[in-house]
Amino acid sequence: MKGLKIIVLAKQVPDTRNVGKDAMKADGTVNRAALPAIFNPEDLNALEQALRIKDKVPGTTVTLLTMGPGRAAEIIREGLYRGADSGYLLTDRAFAGADTLATSYAISCAIKKMGNIDLIISGRQAIDGDTAQVGPQVAEKLNLPQVTYTEEITDVSAKKITIKRRLERGVEFVEGPLPMVVTVNSSAPSCRPRNARLLMKYKHASTITERQDDSEDYITMYTQRPYLNIEEWGVQDIDADVIDLGLSGSPTKVKKIENIVFQAKETRYLSNSEADINELMKELVENHTLG
């Protein structure tokens, strides 16, 4: 069978799991800008599934696609070090402020532009929003079937894919046609580490914006080694309707944000009186600790 063209959707996210002291503001709220930016964990699980197909089926290519600010090129390099073949960064002011619907519209336009894709794999959800919506929405916009909650792609042939899904209460084995959109759970195998040889090969991989300040010598290097180019696409490159992108393409609006205030640990002692307990429960309901 001939190799597959696989796209892995990935997102650079603030590491919300490790909110250290440095990321706390004086008022006890989180300074989002101070959190380290990482490769979204489940997108790494997705990358591993793609690389395993590449290992098995000769001629398969794995392309990373991400949307974000210029620095999101970091995760494309990270993917190249682990075995991906190339990467695209969607970056444009017109994409800013997008909710999941406007995001999936931009991504689906980019995938259409690339053309002839056999398989699109992404993590189930990103840790900054936890919505799990972009995968299925991309599938709908491309009019493709989807399989979510994937633990393992157990088999793939020219026209057919077999998948093990991990659900809340069990497992399901499903079979479907290609092309397809697959989203992967964190229960899937972890991604392989960086490969030393690939790290050397791709350490200068960059987007055109990142190269602007480079000297002449380097420019020659990029002409000689085109694989070092991380493709950078804006609105005009993906044939998108601007009205459906960014804020204007987002049906959901954020009305209000409340920061959860982490107070310095100071134990409060309550009596077992009804009044004390009621005051505590009321507070927990009001601050959304209890539903």
Place this chain on the structure above:
Amino acid sequence: MNSLFVYCEIEDGIIADVSLELLTKGKKLAQQLKCKLEALVIGSNLKGVEAQLFPYGVDVVHIADDKRLAPYTTLPHSNLTIKLFEEEKPQIALMGASSIGRDLGPRVSSALKSGLTADCTSLEIGEHFDKKNDKNYENLLYQIRPAFGGNIVATIINPDCRPQMATVREGVMKKEIFDTAYKGEVRHLDVSKYVSDSDFIVKIKERKMEKSKVNVKNASIIVAGGYGVGSRENFNLLFELADVLGAEVGASRAAVDAGFADHDRQIGQTGVTVRPKLYIACGISGQIQHTAGMEESSLVISINNDPKAPINKIADYVIEGDLSEIIPKMIKSYRQNTK
């Protein structure tokens, strides 16, 4: 006024708890909006299923019954839902934040170009003033959810697109019968009008489902008991509180060794490590072997007879006294505050 719809999940002929919880919440919202509450059930062998739904105050039950529609697969269920929503134009549509709702919801919202907010912890009706366009919106659904790893709580609205869609996790809302004698209307859908053969291209080859299993590790609220709980019978109190709060029950090693709780609930160095947003430690002294498995909880409440118990040092709140008095008071107070 357009209706409020709840997509109801069904397994082995039983409507899922998360769907009944949404109907309970949906009824309250529908009353506030003075609109109908409608349910959509898609599956096979659904004869009489409406009897499970009417007591929750459902005005119309839409039933799509076809043997190919169970178990759930994405395309038939989503295409059916999309087409029905295009006809019925609900103002609000709610789904469980389960592996079904989170597979179906985004697909439906994408097709209808309508906003969807995942994993809401609270739903309210409110208004919104759009300063830029000098426009006031009434009776919007406030979709309230944590984001950013629980570091913020956001209120999301969909001012212009319908339906306003939201998913909610199991156990977040309460399940409550509205009126046992309530009767609504049943509408049977002509499945062939909504679903085509090509929707069945993804096939389920094998399925191994278990009854709901203890899942302490992923619970966002944990009620844990230690040796101080005293007996297996007394642990029932913890289960009652957990049931009301939508929590899972955990235990210290001492409680498991004494036979008060099963091993799959054990938290600590020899059990699982947990990071819930709320940890209620009942009669747990707080040896390092235990606290190592729960010290990253966002908020800790300790209920203990002994004011000197080591766990009190890492607790945010300490309630001193007897469990059998305190837990019923907590249950009562929670019910009052969430009416």
